[in-house]
Amino acid sequence: MTLKGKNILLCITGSIACYKSVDLYRELKREGANVKIIVSSSAAKFIAPYIFESFGEDVFTDDAFKSPLAHVSLSKYADLILIAPATFNTINKLAAGIADTLITLVVSASQDKLKVLVPAMNPNMFSNKILKENLKRLTEHNFYLISPGMGNMACGDFGEGRFPDTSDIMFELESVFKEKTLKGRRVLITAGATREYLDPVRFLSNASSGKMGISLANEAVKLGANVSLITLNIDVSCQYINKNIRIIRCKSFADLKDALLSEFKRCGILLMAAAVSDYSFKEKSLNKIKKGDLNLNVELVQNEDLLKALSEMKKEEQIIFGFAAETDSVIENGRKKLMEKSLDYIFINDVSKNVIGEDENEGFLINKEGEIKRFARQLKTELAGKLLAEILR
Secondary structure (H helix, E strand, C coil): CCCCCCEEEEEECCCHHHHHHHHHHHHHHHCCCEEEEEECCCHHHCCCCHHHHCCCCCEECHHHHHCCCHHHHHHHHCCEEEEEEECHHHHHHHHHCCCCCHHHHHHHCCCCCEEEEEECCCHHHHCCHHHHHHHHHHHCCCEEECCCEEEECCCCCEEEEECCCHHHHHHHHHHHCCCCCCCCCEEEEEEEECCEECCCCCEECCCCCCHHHHHHHHHHHHCCCEEEEEEECCCHHHCCCCCCCEEEEECCHHHHHHHHHHHHHHCCEEEECCECCCEEECCCCCCCCCHHHCCCCCCEEECCCHHHHHHHHCCCCCEEEEEEEECCCHHHHHHHHHHHCCCCEEEEEEHHHCCCCCCEEEEEEEECCCCEEEEEEEEHHHHHHHHHHHHHC
């Protein structure tokens, strides 16, 4: 939880979207952040400061000028100043160095602090050349911009200017605190489970949810990587995938093979978290097999070992990180697979411990030098960061 214990100053300016800041505040608290709030006089016309006071928080308004040094104490408090929503007026004031509200005063006293802008306004206002120039200027002075979303506006217009989803804002806030150790690196990740069809409705597969691969993809983006994610039969609407991740959708072993052969040559790191079927059906029916025909024998054929094939293709500077599921002799089998497939790393799950499809994972990491590291059961979102750190180490 990157935001746990961080002091965040949530500054709310007078956009009609400011009611969404309540959900943002609650998510910040859920992630363990300490939050103080400034509600501008314009924002107070849309949302009452009492809402946040009822949660037991310190809320400041422009009346805080009665305390002459409020802007100084608040600037010292903050690890990060989050202006969400940020209006056209406030953004341009900040770029011009105007400090005539509590929010602009706090920012003026916080030169060395992280500052995040979340613009929300009419599309014509967001595309205004003066605003674009001022946003560029601010990003050159320790401001971080979270781009607004595209969609229908309260005024009826359509375009870029919507207050982003809370999940996108939280993702970007966590990213701000991360060192960009993978900046410029191309990372390819697989997630989910292949399906080998017997007929148009019946298939051979497994219970992999794709959560581990998706967690790795999200974490790699936070570290600055250019990420491509090959998804295999996962419901992307049920799991958060950052919008900066390039998604390649596949279904079968054959689809995955084609995608990997196309993408692998362009990546620096491959994380093969997908659960790939070892077998497929020798013969497949184009039509649904009728119930009366189900007393039949099917013949399976072994699929190619994709990791081994890719290892034979890999350049010296490329890294291949494999995953494997075992139920017995976990470390011994892990070592064997690492050597047979010529991998740089392998993470071995003991799937008898109920990790497939779950939010948590545990297992052993083995590298090509033979070092073994155990990872206790933890959320896959947390494990992803630790596994990527091992590669960078």
